[in-house]
Amino acid sequence: MSKESTTNFCDRELKMNGNHSHLTFLDLFCGCGGFSLGMERAGFRCLAAIDFNPEAVAVFKKNFPHVPHSLERDITAFPPRELARLIETKTVDVIVGGPPCQGYSTVRQRDGANSGPRMIEDKRRHLYQEFLRYVDFFRPKLFVMENVLGIKSAAGGKYFTRVQKEARAMGYRVHPQVEKAFDLGVPQKRRRQLIIGTRLDVPQYFPGELKPAPRAVEWPTLGEAIGDLPPVRAGGGEEVVDYDLERRKAHVGKYSRHYLYETLEVQRATKLTAHRARPHSERDLRDFAKLREGEHCAEAMKRGEVFEFPYDKNTFTDRYTRQHRNEPCSTIVAHLSKDGLMFIHPTQNRSLTPREAARVQSFPDWFQFPVARTHQFRVIGNAVPPLVAEAIGLTAKAYLEKTMKTKKTVLFGLEPLPSDQQEAVELLLALVRATDSKTIRQLPADEFKRGWYSIGFLYPGLHPDSALEHGTELSNAAEDFPEIRKVEPRLLAPFFVDSGWPVVLAPVAEEAWRRYEAGELKDEEFYCSEAVVAGMCCRNPDLIDGVRQEREKVLA
Numbered sequence: 253m254s255k256e257s258t259t260n261f262c263d264r265e266l267k268m269n270g271n272h273s274h275l276t277f278l279d280l281f282c283g284c285g286g287f288s289l290g291m292e293r294a295g296f297r298c299l300a301a302i303d304f305n306p307e308a309v310a311v312f313k314k315n316f317p318h319v320p321h322s323l324e325r326d327i328t329a330f331p332p333r334e335l336a337r338l339i340e341t342k343t344v345d346v347i348v349g350g351p352p353c354q355g356y357s358t359v360r361q362r363d364g365a366n367s368g369p370r371m372i373e374d375k376r377r378h379l380y381q382e383f384l385r386y387v388d389f390f391r392p393k394l395f396v397m398e399n400v401l402g403i404k405s406a407a408g409g410k411y412f413t414r415v416q417k418e419a420r421a422m423g424y425r426v427h428p429q430v431e432k433a434f435d436l437g438v439p440q441k442r443r444r445q446l447i448i449g450t451r452l453d454v455p456q457y458f459p460g461e462l463k464p465a466p467r468a469v470e471w472p473t474l475g476e477a478i479g480d481l482p483p484v485r486a487g488g489g490e491e492v493v494d495y496d497l498e499r500r501k502a503h504v505g506k507y508s509r510h511y512l513y514e515t516l517e518v519q520r521a522t523k524l525t526a527h528r529a530r531p532h533s534e535r536d537l538r539d540f541a542k543l544r545e546g547e548h549c550a551e552a553m554k555r556g557e558v559f560e561f562p563y564d565k566n567t568f569t570d571r572y573t574r575q576h577r578n579e580p581c582s583t584i585v586a587h588l589s590k591d592g593l594m595f596i597h598p599t600q601n602r603s604l605t606p607r608e609a610a611r612v613q614s615f616p617d618w619f620q621f622p623v624a625r626t627h628q629f630r631v632i633g634n635a636v637p638p639l640v641a642e643a644i645g646l647t648a649k650a651y652l653e654k655t656m657k658t659k660k661t662v663l664f665g666l667e668p669l670p671s672d673q674q675e676a677v678e679l680l681l682a683l684v685r686a687t688d689s690k691t692i693r694q695l696p697a698d699e700f701k702r703g704w705y706s707i708g709f710l711y712p713g714l715h716p717d718s719a720l721e722h723g724t725e726l727s728n729a730a731e732d733f734p735e736i737r738k739v740e741p742r743l744l745a746p747f748f749v750d751s752g753w754p755v756v757l758a759p760v761a762e763e764a765w766r767r768y769e770a771g772e773l774k775d776e777e778f779y780c781s782e783a784v785v786a787g788m789c790c791r792n793p794d795l796i797d798g799v800r801q802e803r804e805k806v807l808a
């Protein structure tokens with residue numbers, strides 16, 4: 253991290269004292285804007301969005317006319333410096349983005365193309381580096397990268413590890429977490445990997461769990477999301493039609509108004525758009541008719557149904573699936589643009605329309621998709637559900653506001669903190685010795701805390717939460733700190749590649765968790781961000797001067 257960025261941050265942050273009305277973000281690989289919509293709803297302002305797909309950008313522009321720069325550009329050929337020139341600033345609070353996921357998708361693991369000896373080189377796997385290139389240039393306080401779960405296992409976890417390692421090397425703490433869309437109010441089984449980075453000089457950890465946005469409903473179902481829409485036949489419907497208000501009334505009588513009015517904001521749409529069903533062959537329509545609600549073809553075959561489709565019936569067991577009204581829908585994916593066979597309507601003999609797919613993704617009804625139906629399906633399936641993005645945005649906003657307001661975090665209220673690196677190493681050694689002799693549980697509270705704060709002081713990139721999942725891969729490639737190496741080389745290596753924790757400290761983190769859960773360590777002691785700031789100030793004297801002045805002012 254550059255000295256300049258650290259100093260600027262602390263000076264500005266200490267003076268801002270809660271003035272946070274203009275939180276900004278960039279949306280990289282923005283697609284049609286699912287992520288942007290949620291971030292905006294959470295109170296962020298989009299400075300620019302970039303995607304190289306003309307249809308995605310057309311949809312984005314239609315729905316975000318106020319965003320000053322919706323750019324159709326190939327990010328690999330568009331350097332961040334050029335973007336900074338366009339938006340006339342290098343200061344952004346957050347960068348979000350979903351580098352394309354096809355290279356990691358689990359669908360392609362079935363044919364061995366995503367892992368193992370038959371792994372096919374896919375350039376899209378490296379697009380995360382473009383994302384990080386922007387992060388490195390703009391140095392936002394926070395970044396959020398969304399991807400499919402497959403990134404964790406692709407190439408034996410190599411890419412997942414690399415993203416984290418490279419972000420850490422750039423001066424970010426990394427918090428990987430899996431987001432379940434259903435828990436956030438989306439009527440869908442979707443699960444995605446988030447990789448969240450917080451800049452090391454931001455004196456707080458990102459909270460581990462996302463809370464649903466207030467507009468979200470509990471236990472959303474497919475029926476609740478689409479049941480008011482007028483029925484259409486396969487190949488039927490028009491791009492723009494009137495709503496069937498009688499049907500809406502009956503629907504609201506059956507379910508609550510909440511999903512329709514709060515999430516989909518139907519009251520803000522004057523016409524119903526994109527409710528046009530794709531045509532299907534007569535053979536497919538006959539096969540669809542054999543499926544009961546909530547059933548896929550393998551289950552129907554077990555009951556004796558005979559299907560006409562030509563695919564291998566042992567491999568493609570859920571190739572044809574009729575969704576169930578009273579359950580969340582299967583994950584909406586971009587493949588919907590090729591066929592809709594896994595997304596057959598619960599009660600009508602056709603696949604879902606783009607509007608239905610958009611509703612399952614929690615896009616509001618006023619959000620328009622003025623492109624051909626195939627492209628509508630693709631951008632909708634590619635999107636981060638706006639409700640998920642809003643939950644991310646609200647958590648990010650609360651986090652950033654807290655870091656701006658919390659004077660206490662820079663006052664070093666935690667006692668006693670190490671005064672320099674040498675003392676921190678000595679205090680930590682007490683824990684390492686106790687781990688070696690398996691007496692760590694017996695260490696008195698004060699002694700344990702002093703050692704624990706020393707971890708925050710010495711290792712700003714480590715997160716107590718990541719100590720819950722170290723992974724198995726080890727590395728010895730620690731940077732060279734000759735003074736520490738002389739005292740205790742195990743404080744540097746080997747370390748777990750996934751979590752970044754030195755192996756020798758893993759039992760210490762376990763013990764800290766035990767004490768935290770038993771109420772023996774308070775929140776601020778366990779997450780000890782003051783120790784992190786103290787360590788950073790110690791390494792950067794410019795910083796500590798600012799912090800000391802601030803402390804004196806407050807104490808005066």
Ligand SMILES: C[S@@+](CC[C@H](N)C(=O)[O-])C[C@H]1O[C@@H](n2cnc3c(N)ncnc32)[C@H](O)[C@@H]1O
Nearest residue numbers: 281282283285286287303304305326327635636
């Ligand atoms: C998973 S989608 C992102 C969806 C978006 N986050 C949303 O919420 O709507 C990935 C996007 O990356 C875009 N993309 C892929 N390679 C790109 C590149 N080299 N430059 C710019 N955009 C690219 C694709 O066109 C696609 O829209």
